[in-house]
Amino acid sequence: MEKRGIDEALADALGHLAHIIHNEVGWEPEGTFLYAEFEPGVVAAGLYQEPSDRVICHEPGDTLFAALSDLWYQADPDKRWRSLRYTLVGGKFEASVEYPDQWDGSESYHDRLARIRALKYGAKPIEYAPLPGMDV
Numbered sequence: 388m389e390k391r392g393i394d395e396a397l398a399d400a401l402g403h404l405a406h407i408i409h410n411e412v413g414w415e416p417e418g419t420f421l422y423a424e425f426e427p428g429v430v431a432a433g434l435y436q437e438p439s440d441r442v443i444c445h446e447p448g449d450t451l452f453a454a455l456s457d458l459w460y461q462a463d464p465d466k467r468w469r470s471l472r473y474t475l476v477g478g479k480f481e482a483s484v485e486y487p488d489q490w491d492g493s494e495s496y497h498d499r500l501a502r503i504r505a506l507k508y509g510a511k512p513i514e515y516a517p518l519p520g521m522d523v
Contacts, residue, residue, distance in 0.1 A: 396461070397458070397462070400454075400457075400458050400461070401458070401473065401480055401482050402480060403454070404421070404451070404454060404455075404473060404480070405419075405475055405480060407450055407451050407454050408421070408434060408451065408475075410450070411447065411448040411450055411451050412434060412436075412445050412448075414436060416475045417475055417476070417477075417478070418436065418437055418474070418475060418476070419434060419435065419436055419474070419475045420434070420435040420436075420437075420472070420473070420474045420507060421433070421434050421435075421447075421471070421472075421473040421474075422435070422470070422471070422472055422473075422500065422503055422504075423455050423470065423471045423473075424469060424470045424471075424496060424499075425455070425456075425459045425467065425468065425469060425470070425471070426469070430452055430455045430456050430459070431496060432447045432451070432452065432455060433445075433446070433447070433500070434446075434447055434451075435504070435507070435508070435513075437508065437511070440511065441511055441512050441513075441514055442504070442508045442511050442512070442513050442514070443513075443514050443515075443516055444513055444514070444515050444516065445516045446516070455471075466486075467486075467487075468484035468485060468486050469484075469485050469486060469487050469489075469490050470484065470485040470490075471483075471484050472484075472485075472503070
């Protein structure tokens with residue numbers, strides 16, 4: 388994926404995501420990986436944590452979805468990205484975006500997500516955290 392420059396306003400907004408992630412899921416965000424895809428009116432996202440020999444997927448809450456949507460809509464319509472990869476490392480974030488001209492429209496969201504998770508985590512098993520308010 389080609390990385391294009393992230394402007395200062397976007398960098399500030401991306402920096403704020405770490406606080407939202409911490410508040411929503413309650414863990415220190417170090418090492419957290421966020422993958423999100425965007426199109427008008429839709430944000431699909433997952434939060435991943437790697438505590439040891441497994442990966443835990445957390446469903447983002449409403450505050451994070453709203454922040455991601457706001458972030459996308461604040462961008463110039465000609466410069467909106469299709470996906471965001473965001474990782475917290477050493478108290479800072481690393482982010483990259485993929486633009487529509489870099490997009491493989493033949494790949495489904497689920498296939499793309501499986502490919503991205505495999506690139507990031509290899510064959511580690513994925514566990515899904517219970518949704519907030521659900522008894523396990």
